[in-house]
Amino acid sequence: xxxxxxxxxxxxxxxxxxxxxxxxxxxxxxxxxxxxxxxxxxxxxxxxxxxxxxxxxxxxxxxxxxxxxxxxxxxxxxxxxxxxxxxxxxxxxxxxxxxxxxxxxxxxxxxxxxxxxxxxxxxxxxxxxxxxxxxxxxxxxxxxxxxxxxxxxxxxxxxxxxxxxxxxxxxxxxxxxxxxxxxxxxxxxxxxxxxxxxxxxxxxxxxxxxxxxxxxxxxxxxxxxxxxxxxxxxxxxxxxxxxxxxxxxxxxxxxxxxxxxxxxxxxxxxxxxxxxxxxxxxxxxxxxxxxxxxxxxxxxxxxxxxxxxx
Amino acid sequence: xxxxxxxxxxxxxxxxxxxxxxxxxxxxxxxxxxxxxxxxxxxxxxxxxxxxxxxxxxxxxxxxxxxxxxxxxxxxxxxxxxxxxxxxxxxxxxxxxxxxxxxxxxxxxxxxxxxxxxxxxxxxxxxxxxxxxxxxxxxxxxxxxxxxxxxxxxxxxxxxxxxxxxxxxxxxxxxxxxxxxxxxxxxxxxxxxxxxxxxxxxxxxxxxxxxxxxxxxxxxxxxxxxxxxxxxxxxxxxxxxxxxxxxxxxxxxxxxxxxxxxxxxxxxxxxxxxxxxxxxxxxxxxxxxxxxxxxxxxxxxxxxxxxxxx
Numbered sequence: 001x002x003x004x005x006x007x008x009x010x011x012x013x014x015x016x017x018x019x020x021x022x023x024x025x026x027x028x029x030x031x032x033x034x035x036x037x038x039x040x041x042x043x044x045x046x047x048x049x050x051x052x053x054x055x056x057x058x059x060x061x062x063x064x065x066x067x068x069x070x071x072x073x074x075x076x077x078x079x080x081x082x083x084x085x086x087x088x089x090x091x092x093x094x095x096x097x098x099x100x101x102x103x104x105x106x107x108x109x110x111x112x113x114x115x116x117x118x119x120x121x122x123x124x125x126x127x128x129x130x131x132x133x134x135x136x137x138x139x140x141x142x143x144x145x146x147x148x149x150x151x152x153x154x155x156x157x158x159x160x161x162x163x164x165x166x167x168x169x170x171x172x173x174x175x176x177x178x179x180x181x182x183x184x185x186x187x188x189x190x191x192x193x194x195x196x197x198x199x200x201x202x203x204x205x206x207x208x209x210x211x212x213x214x215x216x217x218x219x220x221x222x223x224x225x226x227x228x229x230x231x232x233x234x235x236x237x238x239x240x241x242x243x244x245x246x247x248x249x250x251x252x253x254x255x256x257x258x259x260x261x262x263x264x265x266x267x268x269x270x271x272x273x274x275x276x277x278x279x280x281x282x283x284x285x286x287x288x289x290x291x292x293x294x295x296x297x298x299x300x301x302x303x304x305x306x307x308x309x310x
Numbered sequence: 311x312x313x314x315x316x317x318x319x320x321x322x323x324x325x326x327x328x329x330x331x332x333x334x335x336x337x338x339x340x341x342x343x344x345x346x347x348x349x350x351x352x353x354x355x356x357x358x359x360x361x362x363x364x365x366x367x368x369x370x371x372x373x374x375x376x377x378x379x380x381x382x383x384x385x386x387x388x389x390x391x392x393x394x395x396x397x398x399x400x401x402x403x404x405x406x407x408x409x410x411x412x413x414x415x416x417x418x419x420x421x422x423x424x425x426x427x428x429x430x431x432x433x434x435x436x437x438x439x440x441x442x443x444x445x446x447x448x449x450x451x452x453x454x455x456x457x458x459x460x461x462x463x464x465x466x467x468x469x470x471x472x473x474x475x476x477x478x479x480x481x482x483x484x485x486x487x488x489x490x491x492x493x494x495x496x497x498x499x500x501x502x503x504x505x506x507x508x509x510x511x512x513x514x515x516x517x518x519x520x521x522x523x524x525x526x527x528x529x530x531x532x533x534x535x536x537x538x539x540x541x542x543x544x545x546x547x548x549x550x551x552x553x554x555x556x557x558x559x560x561x562x563x564x565x566x567x568x569x570x571x572x573x574x575x576x577x578x579x580x581x582x583x584x585x586x587x588x589x590x591x592x593x594x595x596x597x598x599x600x601x602x603x604x605x606x607x608x609x610x611x612x613x614x615x616x617x618x619x620x
Contacts, residue, residue: 002422034492059477065379068494069439069487070509071609072403078610079479086523088475089610090404090411093382101400108418112312114473128492129379163424165398167369169389177379180496182344182438184378186489186507189499197496199380213396299381300388300399 002107003159006310007117008051008149009278010044011271012037020139023242025266027127028143034067037145038123039080045119045147045278053082056149058115059089060106062098063124063270064299065177066091077121094165095175096238097296097304098122098270103150104306107160110152117151124269129177131198140241141199142266146274161291162225163306166217171209171301175201207243209301215251217303218295225307232307234258234286238272238296239265259285272296286310312417312470315463316620317427318361319588320354321581322347322455330449333552335576337437338453344377347455348433349390355429355457355588363392366459368425369399370416372408373434373580374609375487376401387431404475405485406548407606407614408432408580413460414616417470420462427461434579439487441508450551451509452576456584471601472535473616476527481519481611484512517553519611525561527613528605535617542617544568544596548582548606549575569595582606596620 014028014037028037038061046053059082061074068076074089082089094101099122106118126141153159179196180186189197222228235258237244244260259276268275273294280286288310295305324338324347338347348371356363369392371384378386384399392399404411409432416428436451463469489506490496499507532538545568547554554570569586578585583604590596598620605615 064381066376066403066491069375069490071374071405071482071486072612073491075405075477075479075482075610075612078477079482083479086476086478086527088612089477089479090402090408090475090612092400092402093376094400095381095385098400104424105415105418108415108422108424112418112421114414114418125492128495165400166396167385167388167399168396169385169393169399172381172385172389176381180379180490181376181383182435185438186496186499187504189496194497217396300385302382302385302398302400 001159002111003153004107004110004150005153005158007151008045008049010041011275011278012040012145014143023263026142034125035076038077038121041145041147045149049149056119058118060102060120061091062102062122064095094302095298097298099274100294100304100306104163119149121147122271122274126269129199136203137201140267142268144268144271144275146271146278148274158309161307164221165304167300167302168213174206175299210297221305232293233290235293236276312421313463314417314420314460314469317461318355318359318459320351321585321588322350324453333573336452344435345386348387348431351455351457355459359459366429368428370412370430371401372412372432374405404612405608407608409584410604410614410616414473429459431457432581432584436579439509446513447511450577452578454578454581454585456581456588458584468619471617474531475614477610477612478523484515485609520607531615542603543600545603546586
């Protein structure tokens, strides 16, 4: 057990709500940036913890797409909320499950005594990269930010009990934005390449790689740590798509054992897992003492799992 | 002491050598990608360790600019060298000092027993983003990759002794690539904005923020860990610019106590620190038992320091 506890959390959900059939999605208004969103969520997290920015000794931004190519997004958030302070800031990226990786790293830092109180912000502005001609992905994603503050716990029963990450790169091109990095720099843009700068989801391939690998990583996780589903109070999966319930059902995980709010919120990319964690805490659906399993699949394909005792 | 040791390392240096006065710089040939470079360095590191990819249980890519916006660069490297394996892969970004942050994280993972053997690749292809109209930065940077493999050490005298990272965001815009992320997405490209997609260095501001913060973080580091310069055999700084010797001299660090190869190699962005570490090991200038101080300033402005006992 790496003894940490959540002392604050908060989310930012854009006002702009759009419906695709019975599916609700959120999109930022023109002019609202990734840094604005990350800042708002972070301020709420600080307020809910009853602490000030001076009490934070590390800022981690966890998300898929940066605000700028240089510097790290965490430093731009730092500029907004911590200018004049010397709080270290860096980015962690395992795409949609970046928060799980970042929380794993944060628990190691806290356990080692290197940092005391860490702000982790999961923030992605999906609508900055959606392709209106690809209905399946265009109607799936929402913009959001979520921030979680963790610190050392004195309880032996509180913290990160177990974590496992696996990457299967035969899924590397199932979900991607091919241009914008060094492989296809932005300044060689041609109008006919526009789609290369937008999110591209090969839905069927994404589902097949998830079907192929998600159950095996679940099995590995439970075996490795000698756990059963009875040890988990609630599974908080990345809200990847409407297929979530199908995957859970295939793995014989009953409804009610996992959070499925895809119709209500959509896929929030790197904000998805911390958004759901914060929302369920705010709603009182999970509480101190509960053991929650954060998990999900991410572009890569990465499967990430982390058992957190609240 | 977080007990780790380097068991393999390797670099990739492009064949294409160009001179700016007495300064040598390296640039990749057309068609050579960031993934090619990262792969070549990683293969050399595996060969020097005498191990195979199956012996690696985590891949961390540490650099400033990704190969694609989605997925993480580490997963694209995974696709090249570990396809069919389930080795986890993610990115860590603190810009030019990403390797130091990644090594810090790797040491925590190894100390916790979460992973046994970790491949950290520092790779940036600066020439993909240089502005030929900004002589000062255009003539400073080189493309390179460097890979380091670390594993658990049984010696109490080998590993990460101390680390400190600080971020001062009043330097957030001294060195940046403003476009390409969510703040200015690639698909809104206009030819008159071309420079926004290229690296922009406010040289004077970068020097001033470095002058302002680097010495204070050095002081904090040595005080916090009760160390003196006598505890360090060699300082391996990020080869940021020709001003390196001036900063070292101001901090009263004598020549010979630090590696200054700027004229020979230039600033390799995220590859700079591991490239120098690997090069000095290959040259026999540092060896087992030595205590080396990895350090540097990065866009952000981040100052990073890590004392490693080899």
